[in-house]
Amino acid sequence: MAGKSRSYRIESEIEKSREESNWKKVIDLAEQLKLRSPNSEYLATFLIGEGKLESFLEEYPPIDANISKARTGLTEAKRFLVNTASEPGKKAGVMLDSYLLLGKLHYAMGMYEDSLNYYNQAELQTLTEKQLPSRSLRIVAESYAIKGMCLEKVPPSSSSKYKQAEWDEQRIKCFELAGDLTLLYLQEQDKLQQQPTINTSTGSYSPQPPNPERQIGPVLETALQRAPILYIQAGKLQSAVTRYRTMLSAVESSATQSLRLTLTRQLAEVLLRGVSGTNDVSSSLRKSNPASNKKLTQIQNSGADSPWKPRKYTGFNLFIPRNENEEIILLLLISEAMAVRDAVLSQSPEFKEARIHAYDNATAIYDLLTIALVRWGHADLLHESFERAMKFSFEEPHVWMQHALCLVTMGQYAHALSILKEVTKLLPTKVIPCLLAARICYEQLNQVNEGLEWSSQALSREMSSPQSLLSRCHLYVGIGYSLQAAAIHLKQEKQYLLSSAIESFH
Incomplete structure (x- = not known):
């Protein structure tokens, strides 16, 4: 009886370690389980194979550059998993998971057709949608994502339009299922990490913060981003x-915070491509928020028809854009808030790469904001955004130049000129900032001499x-001389300036 109790305790520890991706501990506990419970031999063998596969892929992610390493480094894991992908493995309840992990293993090794064969043996496309533990959610999510990526690597042999359409549809379905399962998995991970931990010394408990270092890996990142991109490539913008709206309405998890920045920006880009400004989006958004008439904001599983759908934000006091113009501005302002939050202010050399990455993200958002807000006459809102951008745009001429143009649009010419002076220092060879400064001096500030200097x-x-x-340049110089001549009364000096203007115009 004590032996059975000890085996249950080991199995419980194994499940906890699998949820935490502590693969070294999983392997150690599986070895103990094999020794203490001979009836669990195939379960232990599967767990060892799983642990060896996952620990290898944590060090060498399944990307093209690591294929050669995977072909030599995963032979032992393959041997364990092939052993459990059998009838005894089926009796132990691990055959299906073995097939799914073998599909992942062969994808890492660059054997895409073999990977698809394992997913076909697992009958992946006919799996019943039911509630799954966190680790199983990840395995199934990765399986759909990898199957989609394998299909992209192995296009249909037939050139018929029917086969091509079927292939396209299957790819997109795989990535959509993988994306939904990934979001659900990450939500479950946050719930597990936020469960209260009992403190035996004080008798109190407190929720643990989410682990910010948890990485979802290249497979699940692809799962989240690929489906809408495939729709765009097929010309199916709607x-x-x-798809973007569905993902963005899911309850945010700690692991998707940086990815959400990418998704909001991409959706804004898609809407900007063909926005009419009159399309009513509120009805389509409300369809995904059936609880929008309730009094208090709440989080519920709005995908109640399927346990594989992520939980979504719903509630009465959620802002719903009335048209696509509002939606674009909302998306970009959310993107800007996240970009400002992620901005790296330190100028230390060790933060250079992170600073450049954060700045590039922010710049892309500010460019889109410029297109959207100026088109609809909201230069004042754009100016507020550029004011916030100044704190992390030290010696970055692009944002400074955009800020100056925004100020010109608002009629704040003196302020625009002062910023253009800084831009000319940051871009010592560029002509455009000088010409723009000259034009402001000529047309708005009546500073002809300074305008001629800029020209x-x-x-x-x-x-x-x-x-x-x-x-x-010659035109602007000529305009400067002409304006000076118009203000001079001495004939000789006036003639000199006019001849200089004519010479520049020629």
Whole structure:
């Protein structure tokens, strides 16, 4: 009886370790289980194979660059899993999981057809949608994602349109299922990490914060992003929009915070491609929020028709855009908030790569915000965004230039000129900032002499570094001389300035 109790305790520890991806401990406990419970031999063998596969892939993710290492480093894991993908393994309840992990293993080894064969043996496409433990959710999510990626690597042999359409549909279905399961898995992971932990010394408990270092890996990242991209490539923009909305309405988990930035920006880009500004999106969004008439905001499983759907945000006081214009602005403002949150302010060399990555993300968002907000006359809102961007745009001329253009649009010419002066220092060879400063001086500030100085500086830069703006530079210099001549009353000096203007115009 004590032996049985000890075996149950080991199995419980194994499940906990699998949930935590502690594969070294899983292997050690499986070895103990094999010794203490001969009836659990195939279960222990499966767990050892799983542990060896996952620990290897944590060090060498399943990408093309690691295929050769996987072919030599996964032979032992393959031997264990092939052993349990059998009738005795079926009796032990591990045959299906063995097939799924063998599919993953062969994908890592670059054997895509073999991987598909294992998924066909597992009858992956006919699995019953039922509630699964966290580890099983991940295995199934990865299986659908890998099957989709294998299908992309092994296109249909037939050239018929029917086969091609069937192949496209199967790929998208795999990635959509994988994406839903991934979101659900990550939500479950957050729930597990936030469960109260009993403190025996004080008798109190407190929720543990989510582990920010948890990485979802390249397979699940692909699962989340691939389906809408395939819709876009097929020209089905509305389907892509619907898919993006579905993913973004899912309850956020700690592991998807950075990915959410990418998804919101991509959805805004898709909407900007063909937005009419009149499409009513509120009805389509409300369809995915059936509890929108309830009084208090709450989180519920709005995919109640399927246990494989992630939980979604629903509630009465959720803001729902009235049209696509509002939706685009909302998406970009959310993206900006996340980009500002992730901005790296330190100028230390060790943070250079992270700083550049965060800045590039932010710049892409500010460019989209510029297109959207200026098109609809919201330059003041754009100006607020650029003011926030200044704190992490040290010596970054692109954002400074955009800020200056925004100020020009708002009529704040003196402020725009002061920023353009900084831009000309950051871009010592560029002609455009000098010409823009000259135009502001001529047209808005009545500073003709300073405008002529900027025009002459632009001409000098064009002569030393040609940018196909020579005629424009001469034009601005000529305008400067003309304006000076108009303000001069001395005949000789006036004639000199006019002749200089004519010479520049020629």
